[in-house]
Amino acid sequence: MTEPPLSPAEVQEYRRLRDREQLRHRRLRYAVTSVLLVVAFVLSPLAVVATWAHTQVSDTDRYVQTVAPLARDPSVQKTVTDRLTARVMDNVDVNAITDALSNALARTNAPPPVVDKSHLLAGPLKNAMTSAVHGVVDKVVTSDQFAQAWNGANRRAHAAVVKTLTGEGNSAVQAKGDAVVLDLGTVVDKVKQKLVDEGYQKASAIPDVDKSVTLFQTDKLDDAQNAMQLLDTLGTWLPVVTIVLAAVAVWSAPAHRVAMMSAAIGIGVMMLLLLAGLAIARRVYLDSVPPTALPPDAAASIYDTFVRFLRSSTRTVLVTAVITAVAGYLYGPGRGARFVRSVSARGTGATGRAMARSGLRTGATGRWLQGHRPWTTGIVIAGAVLALVLWNYPTAACVALVLLITVAVLAVLAVLAAAATADGTTNGPVNGTTNGPGDGPADGTRGTVTRNE
Template sequence: MGWVGCPRVRPVRTAIGTILVVLGFLLAAPAVAAFALVGEVTDQQAYLDAVTPLADDPGVQQSVASQVTSALSDKGLPESAQPLVRKSVDSFVTSPDFKELWVSVNKEAQPQLVSMLRGEDSGSLSVQGDSIVLDLGDVAERLKQRMISEGVPLADQIPAIDAKVQLISRPAVRQIVPVFHQLENLSVILPIVVVILLVGGVIISARHGRAMVVGGIGLVVMMLLLVLALFLARSDVTARSSQPELAGSFYDALSNQVMTIAWIVCAVGGVAVVAGAFIASAESRRLTAARSRRAAAPRQRPFRGDYGGDY
């Protein structure tokens, strides 16, 4: 019998395997968050896929329309022209032109967002008063041209419009910016480490089924805590934002992948619990049978030879 099958080694293997599994599921939540969040922000296509549907979100449309209308009103438009302006703005934010321009603005903003999160503020995205704001100057300019073509009075005399919308308020910025670099560094290696710890722990453990159950339960609990943390963070972001509808929609767009992966990992953990329970039951039956066979086996008597008596 080799050292792996030695009864004295089995408890040690089980203890080491359990420790590895516990470390694996404890690191699972930060691994999922780092992988999904960094990938969603740093990959331009993933970012655009996430924020493009916001152009059709009524809350986003209303926030943009409100900011642009306010900026236009600040330019001293006559009272008689304001109903036409509001109508034109509302029509524009629900048009395909707005969606096209929204994609263009965010395509330009994405690399600037990454730079900003790395500590470099520039372009149409910046931290102002510890808040991330998106400059809608291009949107306002396109709207101005649209109003001119629609015959809105004095539209051609409107100067450059300074319109901005707040995406994320200062509490979230203060938390994200300092740790973004660490998240980038860990976004690839940490998920790999988690998989190695979980799989390695199950393999090393002498009780594979029980290790799978422990790992599965741990994954489910950690993913549920991650989902809860995301929910609480969203509530905090929207509560502290001057434009909660826009902030909530933007937060949902960028955290959607984290939420999706978290539920997938949670389901994987549930499957591991069920599979581990079956394996543990089978292992328990084999161990019981082996003990019964050893107990029933006749004990060998010492060989005394064929010579009678003592010397």
């Protein structure tokens, strides 16, 4: 038994209720998408910092790669040379030497004026010895052997670095009060041996001196250690959570493409803010280090060296976000996007037809590529994303390289699809136009839909 047809009033009420429910559903989806995107935006810079911190404390090769340039940095070398020279000369009693010279001259019945004025040699003697010791120390610090020793010491001390950043342990790199210092005991011993080899035999009797160099000094060391522990804990999962939140936001949005562009733009803005924050942190750090502890140029080199991989990662995410936003726009209905797609289709189509006319026809393969273009495009893009995920520490240049390869592969596939026949006609859709669910026939005529009540 069939139900009687609805009256016009009932049909109007049904449509009103349906539209209201659809509007409520869309508002709910927009709300969920907005919340997820905001959370993803807030977490994105923390995820980048957490990943950087995690690699620094978990990957020895990465840590050594981070600190290796310090051994060859001129400002750091000068600081180390000056400090070691001063500490060596502090243990040399020049007055005792001049006193011994005066006594020796007196025993040889030298003229009294000569004996009395022998103490005037203390200044020139100290300057000469300082210059000589500085030259020897400089040779050691600027040598390849020093760089190798630096890398080796840092590699062995990496476990101590981990303990320092987590507030534990006491080794080559350690926390002392409000400062983080590096023990250069091995380097000092090499300098003493080099002095002995250069003819300064008394250098072997130099007592142990302060062998530590201040790397960082701040009254917030405890807070930094606590933050580093938290970031290290979240280093593995926070990036995953951020990506999943952004993906779910795009999936739940009524307009997937617009949501993807919004996610890319938001994350890109957060990366710009992170770069600005690093610049501000640099200024704060330099202001917190007194010149007596570390010269400004050396402190700047140390900061820039330690955070250069963090800056690189931030730029990589920024470039990826920009590319994603641009790609989302080019797949949209905008006039500029349609123009770019039209020019690309004409270019690849003309190239493919020229190949076919010259005898290089792709036949069934080209027709298959033309008919399955959405699938092949998706596979190529998925492969590019997978390459970036599997790339060990990708940079902005790596992202650009993958993008160029992806565009080239898509262009080649489009050319091969257009080379199916000499006139460019195929059994599938033309110029990349596909008929989605609910679209009419390919010839542009409107189809007739018959519904059985």
